[in-house]
Amino acid sequence: MNVAIVGGTGYGAVELLRFLYNHPHVKVAKIISHSNSGIPFSEVYPHLTNIVDLEMEALDVENLAKEVDVVFFATPSNVSKHVIPSLIDLGVKCIDLSGDFRLRDGGLYKSYYGEDIAEETYIQQAVYGLCEINRQEIKEASLIANPGCYPTATTLGIIPALSKGIIDKKQIIIDAKTGTTGAGRSLAQGFHFSEMQENFKAYKLGVHKHIPEIEQVLSDVANTELQVTFTPHVVPMTRGIMSTIYVDLKEKLSTKEAINLYKEFYRNDPFVRIREEGTIPQTKEVFGSNYCDIGLYVDERTGKLIIVSVIDNLVKGASGQAIQNLNIMNGWDETTGLTQLPIYP
Numbered sequence: 001m002n003v004a005i006v007g008g009t010g011y012g013a014v015e016l017l018r019f020l021y022n023h024p025h026v027k028v029a030k031i032i033s034h035s036n037s038g039i040p041f042s043e044v045y046p047h048l049t050n051i052v053d054l055e056m057e058a059l060d061v062e063n064l065a066k067e068v069d070v071v072f073f074a075t076p077s078n079v080s081k082h083v084i085p086s087l088i089d090l091g092v093k094c095i096d097l098s099g100d101f102r103l104r105d106g107g108l109y110k111s112y113y114g115e116d117i118a119e120e121t122y123i124q125q126a127v128y129g130l131c132e133i134n135r136q137e138i139k140e141a142s143l144i145a146n147p148g149c150y151p152t153a154t155t156l157g158i159i160p161a162l163s164k165g166i167i168d169k170k171q172i173i174i175d176a177k178t179g180t181t182g183a184g185r186s187l188a189q190g191f192h193f194s195e196m197q198e199n200f201k202a203y204k205l206g207v208h209k210h211i212p213e214i215e216q217v218l219s220d221v222a223n224t225e226l227q228v229t230f231t232p233h234v235v236p237m238t239r240g241i242m243s244t245i246y247v248d249l250k251e252k253l254s255t256k257e258a259i260n261l262y263k264e265f266y267r268n269d270p271f272v273r274i275r276e277e278g279t280i281p282q283t284k285e286v287f288g289s290n291y292c293d294i295g296l297y298v299d300e301r302t303g304k305l306i307i308v309s310v311i312d313n314l315v316k317g318a319s320g321q322a323i324q325n326l327n328i329m330n331g332w333d334e335t336t337g338l339t340q341l342p343i344y345p
């Protein structure tokens, strides 16, 4: 299958290439770049010299539709919504790593993304690509809205407890941390080495675009409107997200029982690993891999369930999950091309 990647020189794109290079059913036929067309990919990323020397091209929708079956978009917000509709109309399937097609509510999109939402018919066609939860819909989809990095770690952490009805839906507190690649490759003052190293900062309290996304997913699962308290932090590491979630248990439950409930929920999901009692996952333990590892602890004194969910933001939080979606859409084994082990130490 021929695929293309748009947003060629960003981190999402180079991570897609790392996995697609070893994918037995896929050939990356085109890399589209608006800033570096005409330049070999390996000139921008020399670690891929003699491996990915493909010349990047400017976007030409008609030409793309003739030559590829699927297009991955690894572009900033408010870019793909202008291009994906034409590709879908030409019969090309699209997997969007950005947030353009994730939210259903145009008002919320406008307030968190600053622009109008994509055309309604395409919003309706888009399937939210949280693989473990929406597998059936993904099989039939032509347009995938690949979930955000924080929402992936967070919703996979909360959904088992929420869907089993064991927690209070009104008190969900999410304390999340990300590495700096979450902000992409372009330069920003707050991400300079001197500002980031030996630093730890909370940001976008109450206004982060992942708040409505997390609430939409959880509200669908709970079948009622839910709100969450979400505080993101950036920490001085390159990759990784840790989402620590605090919820109130409705009834007494032991840590062992919580672990068993989660193991049962994810029993058919190769990329979600539930840790044994007493082991809490660390970001390094999923580094470079498509795993989401979840650790659980019941604080019997306060009646809270504490959930720790870790992913690699660039893999399960972006490119890996996008390829997992491609596999599901094509009826291939879900793990195809994604079996790289975590890099440790």
Ligand SMILES: NC(=O)C1=CN([C@@H]2O[C@H](COP(=O)(O)OP(=O)(O)OC[C@H]3O[C@@H](n4cnc5c(N)ncnc54)[C@H](OP(=O)(O)O)[C@@H]3O)[C@@H](O)[C@H]2O)C=CC1
Pocket: 006, 007, 008, 009, 010, 011, 012, 013, 032, 033, 034, 035, 036, 073, 074, 075, 076, 077, 079, 097, 098, 099, 147, 148, 149, 181, 182, 183, 184, 185, 186, 313, 314, 317, 318
């Ligand atoms: N980094 C992460 O951990 C995650 C990222 N995402 C999302 O995935 C998308 C890509 O992220 P990431 O790769 O990190 O971001 P980067 O900033 O690293 O890359 C985005 C790329 O998009 C291209 N681009 C920039 N501006 C425009 C534009 N106006 N029109 C068209 N193309 C443009 C550029 O490539 P070129 O000049 O070659 O075209 C740029 O390098 C974003 O929407 C991001 O929010 C989602 C989950 C996690």
Ligand SMILES: CC(=O)N[C@@H](CCC(=O)OP(=O)(O)O)C(=O)O
Pocket: 097, 098, 099, 147, 148, 149, 150, 178, 179, 180, 181, 182, 183, 209, 210, 232, 234
């Ligand atoms: C450190 C940092 O800035 N991280 C980004 C991660 C968001 C992201 O990647 O956006 P989508 O997944 O929604 O596309 C942020 O918090 O905005």
